[in-house]
Amino acid sequence: MQKVHIGLIGCGTVGTGVAKVLLEKKDWLSKTTGLELVLKRIADKNTRRRKEVNIPRTLWTNNAYELINDPAIDIVIELVGGTTIAKEFIDAALKKGKYVVTANKALLAEHGQKIMALASASNVEVGFEASVGGGIPIIHAMKTGLAANKIQSIFGILNGTTNYILTKMTDEGMDYNDVLKQAQELGYAEADPTLDVGGHDAAHKINVLSYLSTQSWVNMKDIHVEGVTEITSQDIQYATELGYVIKLLAIAKFMEKGVDIRVHPTMLPKDNLLTSVNGVFNGILVTGDVVGTTMYYGRGAGMMPTASAVVSDVIQLGRKIVERGPVRIPSARAYGYVPVIPISEIVCKYYLRMSLVDRPGAIAAVSNILGRHKISIASVIQKARKAGDAVPVVMMTHEANEASIQRALRDIDRLSVVKGKSFLIRVES
Amino acid sequence: MQKVHIGLIGCGTVGTGVAKVLLEKKDWLSKTTGLELVLKRIADKNTRRRKEVNIPRTLWTNNAYELINDPAIDIVIELVGGTTIAKEFIDAALKKGKYVVTANKALLAEHGQKIMALASASNVEVGFEASVGGGIPIIHAMKTGLAANKIQSIFGILNGTTNYILTKMTDEGMDYNDVLKQAQELGYAEADPTLDVGGHDAAHKINVLSYLSTQSWVNMKDIHVEGVTEITSQDIQYATELGYVIKLLAIAKFMEKGVDIRVHPTMLPKDNLLTSVNGVFNGILVTGDVVGTTMYYGRGAGMMPTASAVVSDVIQLGRKIVERGPVRIPSARAYGYVPVIPISEIVCKYYLRMSLVDRPGAIAAVSNILGRHKISIASVIQKARKAGDAVPVVMMTHEANEASIQRALRDIDRLSVVKGKSFLIRVES
Secondary structure: OEEEEEEEEOOOHHHHHHHHHHHHOHHHHHHHHOEEEEEEEEEOOOOOOHHHHOOOHHHEEOOHHHHHOOOOOOEEEEOOOOOOHHHHHHHHHHHOOOEEEEOOHHHHHHHHHHHHHHHHHOOOOEEOHHHOOOOOOHHHHHHHHOOOOOEEEEEEEOOHHHHHHHHHHHHHOOOHHHHHHHHHHHOOOOOOOHHHHOOHHHHHHHHHHHHHHHOOOOOHHHOEEOOOOOOOHHHHHHHHHOOEEEEEEEEEEEEOOEEEEEEEEEEEEOOOHHHHOOOOEEEEEEEEOOOEEEEEEEEOOOHHHHHHHHHHHHHHHHHHHHHEOOOOOOOOOOOOOOOEOOHHHOEEEEEEEEEEEOOOOHHHHHHHHHHHOOOOEEEEEEOOOOOOOEEEEEEEEOOEEHHHHHHHHHHHHOOOOEEEEEEEEEEOO | OEEEEEEEEOOOHHHHHHHHHHHHOHHHHHHHHOEEEEEEEEEOOOOOOHHHHOOOHHHEEOOHHHHHOOOOOOEEEEOOOOOOHHHHHHHHHHHOOOEEEEOOHHHHHHHHHHHHHHHHHOOOOEEOHHHOOOOOOHHHHHHHHOOOOOEEEEEEEOOHHHHHHHHHHHHHOOOHHHHHHHHHHHOOOOOOOHHHHOOHHHHHHHHHHHHHHHOOOOOHHHOEEOOOOOOOHHHHHHHHHOOEEEEEEEEEEEEOOEEEEEEEEEEEEOOOHHHHOOOOEEEEEEEEOOOEEEEEEEEOOOHHHHHHHHHHHHHHHHHHHHHEOOOOOOOOOOOOOOOEOOHHHOEEEEEEEEEEEOOOOHHHHHHHHHHHOOOOEEEEEEOOOOOOOEEEEEEEEOOEEHHHHHHHHHHHOOOOOEEEEEEEEEEOO
16 A cells, blocks of 8 residues: 655644544545555644644654655645745745645635745645635536536635624524624634635635636735625615525636626525525535536535545545656646736626615605616615604615716715715625 | 547437537647547447537547547547447447546446446546536545545435426426426426436436445445336425425435435425425535535536536546556455345335325324334324315324335225325435
C-alpha cells in the first residue's frame, strides 16, 4: 500500500475533525482508497485539542515550519484561517513542492491568483473543497461532473449564520437582534459576526465559485456586498404576504462582457428551490450551458461536514501524488482579473420600503418620482394608518435598472413626506 | 496539446447530444481542459442523425467493431442501451484496453461485476456518470467529494417519467392513465413504459449508487421493486390530507449485515426536501457518516443533460489517459454480491387502502386483525358513506414490520367485508 504523509497546521474545530477522520477511519480509508493516509504531524500553538485527537506528544509541534520543511510530508493542510500567517504557510509549503489543502475562502478570494500561480510553478495543486459549502462537494462537482459546461449562473445560499437568522425571522417572526443573540449562544454565529452578517464570507465564497467557472479571479473590491443587518421583521412579513422569501444570496451571472457578481438580501418566489434551504444549511443552484440547472445542498459548516471536504481533497491529491506520471497537461491559465459588471447596470424587480407620512398625496409624490425614472410599480402595501404620522409603505416594482432605482431613491428620500432612509431588496425569479 | 481519440457507438438522442457537445464546443473544451478531444468515429446502423451532427460521411460506420478495433481510439462511448449487443461492445472494447464511457444503467446493474473486473484486468476504467441522474454529477460526487464517507443511506427520485406522472396526479388531480398518455405524447414516457412505471429503471440506478457505496453489486433479483401503476388519484388525495406527498423512491440503507435496498411508492412528509423535486427532475439525498445529509438535484434525463454527464466522463478519463504514469494503486476489490436485507424485515409506517363494506363492525374487524399482528393504528379515514356498499377506507399505522403487515393484509383480504385486494404504501420520514 502506498503511503501519503500529511501535515496539519491549525487544530481548531475543523482541524480536530480532520484529525479524527484521518486517525479513527484510517483502516477504512486504506481499504476504500488504496492509500495509506498517514497524519504525520500537527502544528498548533494551542495544545488544548491534543488529548481530544489522541495524537502522540512527539507528533505535535507549535512550529508550522517543522512540517512545511519536512521532506517526508506530501500534503500540508492549512486550517489556521485568516489572510496573514496562513498565506505565509501556504506560500512556503507550495514553494517546497507540497500539495496544499485549505478551507480558507478569505485567503483564496483575496490572493487566489498568486496562490494558484505558485502551485502551478511548483507543479502541484491546491485542494479547496472545504472553502465553499462545507461538506457539499460543490468544488469537485464543478471541476469534474460539470466539466463539459460553460457555467452561466450560480445562485447560492453560502452562509449558514445568516441563513439561520433569516429562517428564524421568517418562521418565528423574531427580530434580527434577538435571533443573532440566540445564534451566538448556539455557536452558529461568532462573537464578532461582521464577516457573516455583513455578507463578506458569502462574497469570498462566490469568488471561489466564480473562479471555477471562469478560471480567473474577481478582485474582491469589485464585488457589491450587502449583509442582512438592515432586514427588519416587517420586511419578512411583507415578503411573506407578497409570496416571497428573503434569502442572503450570492449571485454570479457570467456574460460575454464580464461577470455580474454580488451578495445581497434577495427576494425569491416561494416555489424557488432555494427557499427550501433553511437554518444553517447551504444550497447552490448552478446552471450550465449543457446540463441546465443543478442544485447542491448540505451543511455549510461545522466540524465534521468541513472535515469531510478536507479529507476528500486529501484523498484526491493523495491519488495524484501516488499515480502521477510526468505532467503532460500544462495548467497555464489566464491569471488576469475578470471584468465585473457594475451593480449599477443590473436589471431586476425591487422591493422598496419607505417610511411615509400618512397624508394625501404622499404616495403620489413617490410614484411621480419613480415614473420620472421610468420605474413602474407592480403593487403598493400600506397597512398602518396614522394620519400625519410616518407609516411603513412597501412598493414592488416591475423590472428596473439599479442606477435608476438608486437615483429615484435619492430623490424620494429628499421628499418632506419621507422620513429616514428608504431601503431596497432585489427580487430574483 | 495532447489529443484523445474518441469513438461513439450509438447515435440516438443522447449520442447526438454528445456528438454536438464534442464537435460544437471543441475549442472551448480544449481551452478549459487542456485536452484536444477528437471525435474520430461514430457507429450506428441508422444514419438518420448523421446530418444533424454534421459529421463527415467517412467518419460514420455501421460497424461498431471498426472503432473498437481501431488502435488509435482511446475512449469508446457506448450509447446503444440494453443488455445484449451493448455488453458485447463494452466487453470487446475493454479487452482491447479502451477506456469506456456508458449511460447504460441496466447493463451495469445486471453485469457490473463482470464489466468492472474486465476493466480492472485491462487496467482501464469505465465512466458511468450518465447512468444515474442524467446531468446531476452524483457519480463524481460519491467517488470524489464524499470519498471520506461511509455512505449510510441513499434516498433517490431517480426516474423522471414516474416523477412526472406523480407530480401531475398530485398537482392537477389527474388519473394515472390520463397522465401516462400525456407523458407519452410529450416524450416523457416511452411507448412501452414498463421499465419506468414498473420501477425497474429506478432499481437499476439504485444498484449503481449502492455499488459506489459498497464497491460491490447487489444481485438485481434481490431488490424489491414496486412501480406506480397501482397508485390511484384517491391515494394522492388521502396523502395530501394526511400531510404527505407520494414519490417513487429508490432506497438503499447500508447496515452491518447487508443493504436494505428497494424501490416503491413512498409517502414523504411535506417538509421533506425530496417533495420539492417535481416533474421530470431527479433528486438524491445521500447521507454519509462524516458529512451528514447532502442533496443533489437536476434533470434526470434528456439529450443535453445526459450528454453533459457523458462528456464529463470523457474529460476525466482523457486526463487520466494523458497523465497516467505507471498504475500504482491496485483496484482489486471484493467482487462478491452484497447481502440484501429482505423486505420482510424492514420496519416503517404504512398507509393501507382497503375497500370495505359500510356496515357496523367492518372497521372493528380490520382493527382486530391489525391488533393481532401487533400493528397499531395512527388514524383512519372513511369519507364516503353508502350503507351496505363497499367504500374506500384508509388507515395509517404506527411503525410496523413488513412481514406482519403482509400477514395482516392477507388475513384482512379474507374478511367478507373487504372487497378486492387491499393496497399499501410505505411511509418514510
